[in-house]
Amino acid sequence: MDLTTKFLSIEFENPFVLASAPPTAKYDMMARAFDAGWAGAVVKTLIKEPVNNLHNRFASNKIGSRIISFENIELLSERTPDEWYEDIRKLKQNYPNKVVIGSIMGDAKEPTNWLELAIGCQQAGVDLLELNFSCPHGYPERGKGAAIGQSAEYSGKIVEWLKAEPSVKIPLIPKLTAAVADISYIGEAVAGAGADGICAINTIPSLMGFDLKTLKPKASVAGYTTAGGYSGAGIKPIALKCISNLVKRPGLPVMGGGGICNGYDAAEFILLGATVVQVCTTVMLEGYDIVRNMKKELTEFMSWHNFEKIEDFLGLGNKKIIKYSELDLNYKVIAYIDPDKCKGCGKCYISCQDGGYQAIEMKDKISIIDKNKCSGCSLCFQVCPSNAVSMIEK
Ligand SMILES: Cc1cc2nc3c(=O)[nH]c(=O)nc-3n(C[C@H](O)[C@H](O)[C@H](O)COP(=O)(O)O)c2cc1C
DSSP states (O other): OBOOEEETTEEESSSEEEOSSGGGSSHHHHHHHHHHTOSEEEOOOBOSSOOOOOSSOEEEEEETTEEEEEEEOOOSOSSOHHHHHHHHHHHHHHOTTSEEEEEEOOOSSOOHHHHHHHHHHHHHTOSEEEEEOOOOSSSGGGTOTHHHHTOHHHHHHHHHHHHHSTTOOSOEEEEOOSOSSOHHHHHHHHHHTTOOOEEEOOOEEEOOOEETTTTEESSOBTTBOOOEEEESGGGHHHHHHHHHHHHHTTOOOEEEESSOOSHHHHHHHHHHTEEEEEEOHHHHHHOTTHHHHHHHHHHHHHHHTTOOBGGGTTTGGGGGOOOGGGSOTTOOEEEEEOTTTOOOOOHHHHHHHHHSOSOEEEETTEEEEOTTTOOOOOHHHHHOTTSOEEEEEO
16 A cells, blocks of 8 residues: 655655644654654744743543543744754754654734744755644734634735745745634635645634632633633544635645544545645654554555555545535435344433434333434434444435
């Protein structure tokens, strides 16, 4: 199976790239990631003035002990641009076949920092350059980060500044936020200004809530908090929707990420047309070696369908994402409950009673469907813990 892929004209040995985040905080971390098998990595976003981070800065949502989503109020790199340029040079020297992607942030109204950082990263040897228009916390209140990505005008203007500078030759990849009404509208603005590709998505604005025993908000910084960025498994559907939209309009090459936990998740992003996928939270929770499983899982998915290379299924699924008004109203299904599998737990009964069409009865501790009442909504299928429900065509 061939996992190689291309983004613009850059070759990746597989589609798995570390997103800009703590796992890409410095040279030796990125080197360990490359040794583990990641094809590329986006450096933690450079900013002119390195940051001081708050303590605590993470919070999480758990089911049992499993973290299903994550929140952070971390800012950008704690290291100076010069320290980064040195690391980037060393990475390109020692790992010439890996893809090193820069990431920078500047002001909405002032080109100097964008230009300086872009030229610095380019001279250090990055293959591609992300423009961080999407960090949802800390920076928007200073008119940067997601405040830029929420404005077509600012997003387009910054790409224009960089493209107008003849010494900036590196491909530019704005990293967009999902926290907009129409991500394609912002995508069109950056495409119109000359962006070479798009990366989506960053973390999503969120508030994790409270520890009800202490009344401290999460993550608590001396008893206070601020809205943060949501990531991990829970954000995948939001990310997929953005990728689907961006691949269609404006149609620039897309690096997709957000909520990728395994190789099957990656397959879904590629099915929508993302040629490369980015991962952050899963690596923070599981470590760099997770990429070995991801490659295995992606290969396994490909074998189910006799796909031999990434191109065989790239974008194949996006053709199936259509407008609501184009869906077939005459397509009818009905629930079927397999009496041999039903354990009589009553979950489908309760859901159908109070959230559906009262189409399920319990008889002798077995759920039975009333075909005349079933509306084919699939709520019983969603809640059944024993795989006893299937939706069959009427
Ligand atoms: C702690 C943390 C720090 C992050 N820092 C950055 C950053 O400096 N620059 C950036 O572009 N994205 C940053 N991100 C966003 C990630 O690159 C990624 O886009 C996001 O987490 C969604 O992917 P995931 O669900 O795989 O984590 C950060 C995410 C986390 C969790």
